[in-house]
Amino acid sequence: MDSDxxxxxxxxxxxxxxxxxxxxxxxxxxxxxxxFDRYAAPLLARRRAEAVLPPNxxxxxxxSDLDGEAxxxxxxxxxxxxxxxxxxxxxxxxxxxxxxxxxxxxxxGTDSTGRDSSRRSTGSLGPxxxxxxxxxxxxxxxxRDPSYARSGTxxxxxxxxxxxxxxxxxxxxxxxxxxxxxxxxxxxxxxxxMVTALTTTFTVAHSSLVDGIGKLAIGLGLVALVAxxxxxxxxxxxxxxxxxxxxxxxxxxxxxxxxxxxxSDLVLSLPVLFASLPDGPPAGLGIGVxxxxxxxxxxxxxxxxxxxxPQARARRVARIGLVGVGIGAAVALLLALVMIVGRMFTxxxxxxxxTIGDTVISVLLLGIVLASALLRERSWYVFSTAAxxxxxxxxxADNTLQLxxxxxxxxxxxxxxxxxxxxxxxxxxxxxxVRTMPISFRRTDWLVFTVRAFEFSVVLHAAAVLWHLLAALxxxxxxxxxxxxxxxIDAAVCLCxxxxxxxxxxxxxxxPATTARANGVISGLILVVVGFLDVIVNSLATGAGxxxxxxxxxxxxxxxxxxxxxxxxxxxDEFGAPDIARMFAxxxxxxxxxxxxxxxxxxxxxxxxxxxxxxxx
Numbered sequence: 001m002d003s004d005x006x007x008x009x010x011x012x013x014x015x016x017x018x019x020x021x022x023x024x025x026x027x028x029x030x031x032x033x034x035x036f037d038r039y040a041a042p043l044l045a046r047r048r049a050e051a052v053l054p055p056n057x058x059x060x061x062x063x064s065d066l067d068g069e070a071x072x073x074x075x076x077x078x079x080x081x082x083x084x085x086x087x088x089x090x091x092x093x094x095x096x097x098x099x100x101x102x103x104x105x106x107x108x109g110t111d112s113t114g115r116d117s118s119r120r121s122t123g124s125l126g127p128x129x130x131x132x133x134x135x136x137x138x139x140x141x142x143x144r145d146p147s148y149a150r151s152g153t154x155x156x157x158x159x160x161x162x163x164x165x166x167x168x169x170x171x172x173x174x175x176x177x178x179x180x181x182x183x184x185x186x187x188x189x190x191x192x193x194m195v196t197a198l199t200t201t202f203t204v205a206h207s208s209l210v211d212g213i214g215k216l217a218i219g220l221g222l223v224a225l226v227a228x229x230x231x232x233x234x235x236x237x238x239x240x241x242x243x244x245x246x247x248x249x250x251x252x253x254x255x256x257x258x259x260x261x262x263x264s265d266l267v268l269s270l271p272v273l274f275a276s277l278p279d280g281p282p283a284g285l286g287i288g289v290x291x292x293x294x295x296x297x298x299x300x301x302x303x304x305x306x307x308x309x310p311q312a313r314a315r316r317v318a319r320i321g322l323v324g325v326g327i328g329a330a331v332a333l334l335l336a337l338v339m340i341v342g343r344m345f346t347x348x349x350x351x352x353x354x355t356i357g358d359t360v361i362s363v364l365l366l367g368i369v370l371a372s373a374l375l376r377e378r379s380w381y382v383f384s385t386a387a388x389x390x391x392x393x394x395x396x397a398d399n400t401l402q403l404x405x406x407x408x409x410x411x412x413x414x415x416x417x418x419x420x421x422x423x424x425x426x427x428x429x430x431x432x433x434v435r436t437m438p439i440s441f442r443r444t445d446w447l448v449f450t451v452r453a454f455e456f457s458v459v460l461h462a463a464a465v466l467w468h469l470l471a472a473l474x475x476x477x478x479x480x481x482x483x484x485x486x487x488x489i490d491a492a493v494c495l496c497x498x499x500x501x502x503x504x505x506x507x508x509x510x511x512p513a514t515t516a517r518a519n520g521v522i523s524g525l526i527l528v529v530v531g532f533l534d535v536i537v538n539s540l541a542t543g544a545g546x547x548x549x550x551x552x553x554x555x556x557x558x559x560x561x562x563x564x565x566x567x568x569x570x571x572x573d574e575f576g577a578p579d580i581a582r583m584f585a586x587x588x589x590x591x592x593x594x595x596x597x598x599x600x601x602x603x604x605x606x607x608x609x610x611x612x613x614x615x616x617x
Contacts, residue, residue, distance in 0.1 A: 176233065183303040186429065191225055193295030194218050194254065196396045197288040203261065204284025204408045210261060217257040218292060224250020225299055232306060240307035247302055255296035261289050262419050266335075269412030273335070274342035281410030287398045290422040294392060297426030310432040318432040319374075322424060326370045329420040333363060336415035350474040355414055357467035361548060362417040364463050368456070369421065373428050379445070381428070381437055383452040388425045390556060405547055446568045447587040450520060450561055451508055457501040457527070457557045464494040464549045471549075481542040490549065493534055497554050500526050504561070513584035520565045527558030 198218045203210055228247045232238045261283075268282040302308035310318075336359055344352045369388055372380035391405065395418075398406040409416045427433055468491035474480040475487055504523035507516045534551025547553070571583035 178305040180304055182431075182434075183305060186298050187225060187229075187303070190295040190299030191222070192396065193291045193298070193392070194221050194225075197292040197295065198222075200288045200291070200398055201286030201408060202288040202292075203265075203286055204281060204410070207283070210264070210283075214257055214261070214288070214292070217253040221251045221254035221296060221299065228306070243306050244302040244308060247306070248300055251296050251300040254292055255300060258289055258293035258296055258419070261285065262293075262416070265416075266332075266411045269335075269410055272412050273339045274346050275412075276343075276347045277413060281408075281412045284408040284410045284413075285416060285419065286408045287395050287406040287418070290418045291392075291395060293419055294422040294426045297423060298429065301430050301432065304431065308431075310435055314432040315436050318427055318430055319436075321427045322370065322373050322433075325420050325424045325427065326374065329366050329370070329417065332411065332416050332420065333359070335411055339412065348477075348479075350477045350479045353470045353474050354480060357470040359415040361460065361463045361467060362415050364459055366417050366421055366424075368459070369424055369428075373424065373433070376437065378438055379448045379452050382439060382445075383449050383456065385425065385428050386560075387456065388421060389429075392422060392425060403547065443568050443571055444583060444587040446564045447508065447584070450564045451505055453557050453561050453564070454501040454505040454508075454523075457554065458498050458505070460548055460553060461494045461497040461501070464553075465491050465498070467549050468494060482538075486538075486541055490534070490538070493530065493551070494549070496530065497527060501557075509588065513581040516584060517565055517580060521562055524558040524561035524565065527554040528562065529558075531555035531558060 198215060202214050224246060227250065228243050231243050231246065232240075262285060265281070265283040265285055272282060336355070340352045340355050340359070343355070368380070369384045371377070372384045394403060395406045397403075406418070409418065468487045471480045471482070472484045472487040472491070475482060475484045480487070500523050504520050507519035507523075510516075511519065531551040531554030535555060538550035542550075570578040570580050571586065572578055
């Protein structure tokens with residue numbers, strides 16, 4: 001009855017119940033055929049009114065620069081652009097009629113099926129004169145510079161693929177169109193690592209034989225990196241098989257020399273594991289050895305523009321290589337523990353306490369990186385790769401900054417972790433391994449990486465607290481840099497870093513969206529400010545560089561967190577406006593996969609429990 005009343009009143013009584021809206025059908029019963037037809041009629045009309053062509057292809061492009069003679073001669077349109085040539089009609093009406101009949105279109109504008117041929121026209125043309133050549137226009141692709149501002153979408157691949165256009169208007173030659181950004185960056189990183197290994201500390205012992213072999217291997221590797229690109233881009237028909245062979249053969253000596261130097265230090269350290277070592281380690285691995293190992297691993301794999309596509313065997317070799325790195329790190333840890341116990345009786349307990357503090361931190365870092373790769377945890381893989389890449393970039397400046405983590409190490413004096421860490425990085429960013437990881441950088445993923453950064457901060461700064469407590473005990477003997485009070489203050493500062501990181505992580509996972517984002521940004525700023533002050537104080541008091549125990553890690557994590565929470569644009573709603581709440585909802589529901597409808601039902605418990613008094617007169 002109510003629906004009949006609304007129908008009789010022409011839907012003007014109350015706009016809330018207007019049945020013209022397709023979303024307001026009565027729900028107490030199923031609609032009959034008439035009501036369904038009224039519901040479907042506007043949808044079908046809208047469907048018929050839509051253009052036949054796909055989106056972004058309704059525009060016309062001026063093709064007046066095409067050859068008019070070829071167009072008038074009836075040549076085929078260009079296959080890539082789909083340009084439809086326009087045929088100029090003669091003045092003779094009979095010739096025009098014959099042409100119309102030949103094309104299936106009658107003189108009254110209808111085709112042979114009786115339909116209006118004007119509806120098939122994709123563009124309207126103005127009146128032309130006999131002396132004018134009509135301009136050829138046809139439906140083509142989207143505009144050259146489409147705008148996605150406030151659209152809530154990202155450019156499609158087909159919109160951005162313009163064969164004649166490069167990055168930021170830079171037009172690259174056609175011969176470089178197969179060069180990928182990922183492969184180019186890896187070649188640049190390999191080149192920089194090997195050049196730096198040539199100019200920085202290779203071994204502490206300064207053996208002329210080892211240094212000479214290392215420089216020779218680095219030189220061969222650099223020549224190979226340059227030769228493969230010359231052979232690939234200069235000839236018109238490059239020999240891809242020979243290029244891949246040159247890359248592997250040229251960089252294999254660098255890889256063997258780096259591994260051989262690590263093994264030689266291990267062999268020379270075995271007889272002196274329990275000695276006091278007054279003159280230092282027998283060999284000592286400088287930062288040049290891990291950098292050479294990283295550059296050789298990154299550069300030895302053939303590239304995609306050289307015709308190489310990793311198959312199942314290559315991916316299996318990459319995973320086996322990571323397992324081998326983990327086994328080597330475990331053996332080095334076992335030797336370090338044996339050395340620490342033996343040095344307690346030969347060198348003293350103070351040396352062993354500091355060494356075990358360094359070992360705990362190194363083991364945690366190696367464990368996070370290797371576990372993220374072997375367990376294939378996507379978010380941890382991305383973050384740990386970024387963290388170790390930051391260490392590699394910082395190690396390139398070791399000669400200037402005198403970084404603590406990049407100091408020369410030896411199996412005879414400490415836990416050697418840097419060669420294994422950089423080798424794991426080289427395998428993790430190899431093409432063979434990356435193809436096995438589902439990596440994405442959606443806007444909600446940046447929130448996941450932010451949570452991982454705070455978890456990383458909690459784990460490592462907790463280890464830094466332990467290191468400072470051990471260093472405070474050792475400082476009483478005068479063997480640790482700085483005094484006892486300084487290390488206790490640093491331990492309190494690192495404990496504050498742990499508390500701030502836990503607070504920010506909890507806020508991102510449970511608090512309302514706006515509050516969670518604000519808390520995360522504020523926590524990042526606190527890490528930046530306090531970490532920077534800690535670096536300054538420790539640099540003046542102990543002469544140590546920026547590291548985990550001196551505030552450098554807090555500084556780097558704070559900057560990364562602030563950027564990840566502020567730079568990526570938030571998810572937009574259906575109207576194109578930023579929607580922080582929706583972004584956090586997507587982020588928090590990513591593990592469950594779906595959101596229950598019961599979560600969308602408001603809590604009415606208090607309202608139903610409240611007594612309601614009927615209003616009196």
